[in-house]
Amino acid sequence: MESREFSLSQIKQYRHVSSCELSYEEQTMSSNNPLTVRPADSCEFDLVSLGEIMLRLDPCEGRVRTARQFTAWEGGGEYNVARGLRRCFEMRTGIVTAFADNEVGRLIENHVLQGGVDTSMIQWVPYDGIGRTVRNGLNFTERGFGIRGALGTSDRGHTASSLMKPGDIDWDHIFGERGVRWLHTGGIFAALSASSAEVTIEAVQAAQRHGTIVSYDLNYRPSLWKSIGGVEKAREVNREIARYVDVMIGNEEDFTACLGFEVEGVDENISNLQIDSFRNMISTAVEAYPNFKVTATTLRTVKTATINSWGAICWAVGEFYTAAHREELEIMDRVGGGDSFASGLIYGLIHELGPKAAVEYGAAHGALAMTTPGDTSMATKAEVERLIHGRGARVVR
Numbered sequence: 001m002e003s004r005e006f007s008l009s010q011i012k013q014y015r016h017v018s019s020c021e022l023s024y025e026e027q028t029m030s031s032n033n034p035l036t037v038r039p040a041d042s043c044e045f046d047l048v049s050l051g052e053i054m055l056r057l058d059p060c061e062g063r064v065r066t067a068r069q070f071t072a073w074e075g076g077g078e079y080n081v082a083r084g085l086r087r088c089f090e091m092r093t094g095i096v097t098a099f100a101d102n103e104v105g106r107l108i109e110n111h112v113l114q115g116g117v118d119t120s121m122i123q124w125v126p127y128d129g130i131g132r133t134v135r136n137g138l139n140f141t142e143r144g145f146g147i148r149g150a151l152g153t154s155d156r157g158h159t160a161s162s163l164m165k166p167g168d169i170d171w172d173h174i175f176g177e178r179g180v181r182w183l184h185t186g187g188i189f190a191a192l193s194a195s196s197a198e199v200t201i202e203a204v205q206a207a208q209r210h211g212t213i214v215s216y217d218l219n220y221r222p223s224l225w226k227s228i229g230g231v232e233k234a235r236e237v238n239r240e241i242a243r244y245v246d247v248m249i250g251n252e253e254d255f256t257a258c259l260g261f262e263v264e265g266v267d268e269n270i271s272n273l274q275i276d277s278f279r280n281m282i283s284t285a286v287e288a289y290p291n292f293k294v295t296a297t298t299l300r301t302v303k304t305a306t307i308n309s310w311g312a313i314c315w316a317v318g319e320f321y322t323a324a325h326r327e328e329l330e331i332m333d334r335v336g337g338g339d340s341f342a343s344g345l346i347y348g349l350i351h352e353l354g355p356k357a358a359v360e361y362g363a364a365h366g367a368l369a370m371t372t373p374g375d376t377s378m379a380t381k382a383e384v385e386r387l388i389h390g391r392g393a394r395v396v397r
Contacts, residue, residue, distance in 0.1 A: 032316070032317040032319075032354065032355075033352045033354060034293040034294050034316040034317050034349070034355060035213055035246060035247075035293050035294070035349055035350075035352075037181050037182065037213055037349075037350050037352070038179070038180075038181045038211055038212065038213075040181065042179055043178075043179030043180055043181045044092070044178040044179050044180070045092050045093060045094050045118070045178065045179065045180045045181065046085065046091040046092045046093060046181050046182060046350060047081075047082055047085055047091060047092075047093045047094075047180070047181065047182040047183070047184055047346065047350070048082070048093065048094045048095070048096060048121070048174065048180045048182075048183055048184075049078040049079055049081055049082035049093070049094075049095050049096070049183075049184045049185065050078060050095075050096045050097070050183065050184075050185040050189060050199070050200065050203050051076050051077060051078025051079050051095070051096075051097060051161070051185055051186060051188065051189040052076050052078075052079075052097060052137060052156070052159060052161035052162070052188070052189055052192060053074055053075070053076040053079045053095065053097050053099075053108055053112065053137075053161075054074070054075060054076055054108075054136070054137035054138060054139040054154070054156060054159075055072060055073075055074060055104060055107065055108050055136060055137070055138050055139070056072070056073040056074065056075040056138075056139045056140075056141055056374070056375055057070040057071075057072060057138060057139070057140050057141070058070055058071045058072075058073060058141055058142075058143070058373065058374070059071075059140075059142060060143075060373070061143075061145070062142075063142060064140045064142055064151070064153060070140075071373070072107070072111075073111065073373075073374040073375060073376070074108050074111035074112060074115075074375070074376070075139060075335070075336065075374065075375025075376065076097075076188070076375070077186050077188045077189075077217060077219055077339055078095075078184060078185050078186050078188065078189055078217070079095050079097070079112075079117070080336050080339035080340065080343070080375050080376050080377075081184045081217075081339050081342045081343045081346065082094065082095055082117050082184065082343075083112075083115040083116075083117050083343075083376045083377070084339065084340050084342075084343030084344070084365065084369070084376065084377040085343045085346060085347060086115060086116045086117050087115055087116060087376070087377060087378075088340075088343070088344075088365060088377050088379050088380060088381055088384065089343070089344075089347045089381050090381065091347070091350075092118075093116075093117050093118065094117060094118035094119075094120065094121055094180075095112065095117050095118070095119065095121065095122065096121045096122075096169060096174070096203075097121075097122055097123070097160075097161050098122065098123035098124070098125055098159075098160035098161045098163070098164050098168075099122060099123070099124060099125065099136055099160050099161075100125050100126075100127045100131070100134045100135050100136050100159075100160045101124040101125060101126055101127050102127040102136070104136045105124070105127075105136050105160075108136060109122065115376065121169070121174065123160070123164065123168060123169075125160040125163070131158065132158075133158065134158060134159070134160050134163060135157075135158055135159055135160070136159060136160065137154065137155065137156035137159040137161070138154070138155040138156070139152060139153075139154050139155070139156070140152070140153040140154075140155070141153075141335055143305075143332065143333045143334075143335075143373070144305030144306070144334070145305055145306055146304050146305055146306055147304060147305070148305060149302075149305050150305060150333075150334055150335060152335070156192070159192070161189070161192060161196065162192035162193040162195075162196055163193070163195065164195060164196055164199050165195040165198065165199065166195070166198045166199055166202045168199070169199070169202075169203070171202065171203055171206030171207075172206060172209075172210070174206075175206055175207055175209070175210035175212050176210050180207070180210075180212050181212065181213065181350065182212060182213045182214075182215065182346060182350055183203060183204065183207040183212050183213070183214050183215070184214075184215045184216075184217075184342070184346065185200055185203060185204070185214075185215075185216060185217075186216055186217035186218070186219045186249075187216070187217065187218045187219040187220055187221070187234075187238060187250075187254070187258060188217075188219045188221060188224065190237055190238070190241065191221060191224035191225050191228070191234065191237075192224065193228065194228055197228075197237045200237075200241055201237075201240055201241055201244075204216070204241055204244035204245065205244055207244070208244045213246045213247065213350075214244055214245050214246050214247070215245070215246065215247035215248075215249065215342070215346060216241060216242070216245045216247070216248055216249065217249040217250060217338070217339075217342060218238065218248070218249065218250030218254035218255065218258045218259070219250070219254065220234065220250075220253060220254045220257040220258050222257075231257055234257060234258050235257075235258060235259065235260050238258035238259055239258075239259060239260075242259060242289050242292075243289065243291065244291070245289070245291065245292065246291065246292070246293045246294070247292075247293060247294040247295075247296070247345075247346070247349065248285070248289075248292050248294070248295045248296075249295070249296050249297065249338075249342055249345075250295075250297060251297045251298070252277075252278055252281065252297075255281055255282075255285060259285065259288075261281050261284055261285050261288075262281070278297075278313075279315075279320060282295050282315050282320075286315070293316065293317075294314060294315065294316045294345075294349065294355065294358075295314065295315045295316075296312065296313065296314035296315070296341075296342075296345055296359065296362070297312065297313060297314075298310070298311070298312045298337070298338055298341050298362075298363070298366060299311040299312055299313060299322075299325070305331065305334070306330060306331050306332075307328060307329070307330060307331070308329050308331055308334070308370075309325065309326065309327045309328070309329065310325070310326045310329040310337075310363065310366070310367055310370075311323050311324070311325035311326065311363055312341055312345075312359050312362055312363040312366070313359065314345065314355055314358065314359040314362075316355035317355070319355070321355045321356045321359050322359065323359045323360045323362065323363035323364070324360065324363065324364075324388070326363075326367055329367055329370070330371070331370045331371070332370065332371050332372060332373060333370060333372065333373045333374065334370050335374075335375050336369055336370075336374070336375035336376060336377070337366045337367070337369055337370040338366065339369075339375070340362075340365045340366040340368070340369035340370075340377045340379075341362040341363060341365065341366035342362065343362075343365060343377070344358075344361035344362035344363070344364065344365030344366065344384065345358050345359060345361065345362035346358075347361050347365075348360070348361040348362070360388050361384060361388065364384045364385075364387040364388045365377060365379060365384050367387065368383055368384060368387060
């Protein structure tokens with residue numbers, strides 16, 4: 001999930017409750033919990049994600065175009081959320097995806113296993129030997145530094161995930177017999193192909209039937225939608241999916257491109273967005289989709305690739321809540337910061353800590369995730385909570 005730009009003064013204007021005014025116990029007692037989540041003891045999984053996982057090839061401090069070696073990671077917008085919840089917050093998570101059954105697919109699986117995410121729902125597709133009919137996706141990613149921004153080059157055509165189709169997954173078995181408290185998916189997987197969009201719709205409908213909470217990260221990527229109908233198709237698909245979503249995550253560009261909600265006061269570079277306009281747009285969105293219980297977005301101003309301002313805002317139960325804003329956040333690798341925000345937000349919501357605490361967990365987790373390399377979080381829950389309480393950079397001995 002990408003972020004858009006807000007000034008610190010705008011964010012302070014709408015900060016209803018500062019992170020220091022209430023203890024988390026008090027926040028939990030005083031907050032309206034917007035969701036009714038299935039009991040943990042009735043489900044095998046706290047969360048299952050639906051999405052593609054690619055092999056990320058990272059030239060570290062170098063450039064892809066001049067690299068002699070790469071560090072291998074796994075990554076994918078929807079998967080990163082499941083992994084963050086498992087590794088940082090120690091929750092039971094799984095992934096629904098597909099791999100071509102070759103050595104690259106098994107390498108990605110090995111990375112997933114190291115992250116502790118359940119792999120029993122992965123589909124394995126026979127490999128044809130050269131990748132003409134099915135393959136695994138690659139993502140070459142430069143972290144950026146200073147005045148040079150991060151750069152990603154995806155190689156994901158004909159991937160096993162993009163070839164998934166309705167009927168491939170027994171959703172009633174997963175949500176009903178095994179039991180899942182929360183489903184997370186997003187616009188990247190929905191945009192991979194016409195059939196992956198249909199699989200997404202099938203999944204969110206099944207989740208609703210079984211009382212499973214659905215979160216969705218709009219995550220608009222023009223390059224993904226270009227060959228399957230462009231922005232018109234994006235709106236058709238995402239408007240259908242939105243009818244089954246409880247927690248909608250996305251910035252103003254996502255809401256505009258995917259759902260057709262315009263934001264006033266935005267220039268051609270989307271750099272002077274006013275929070276009032278965003279608030280008005282969200283109010284319009286929740287009127288159009290009364291099933292939205294929570295909406296959220298990160299707030300980022302990119303000063304350089306390695307210095308960002310960072311925060312987050314969410315709407316729940318008719319109110320807006322903002323997280324503590326970090327004006328000079330040093331970035332090692334920005335990729336996956338929004339996904340780690342989503343996993344922290346979900347942690348707070350699934351534990352019924354209230355929307356204020358949830359957005360604080362999300363913003364802190366996202367900030368920490370961007371201090372280490374790779375798409376996925378290396379943070380611990382204790383580190384997240386230290387950062388929330390203003391003790392993030394002190395030496396721990």
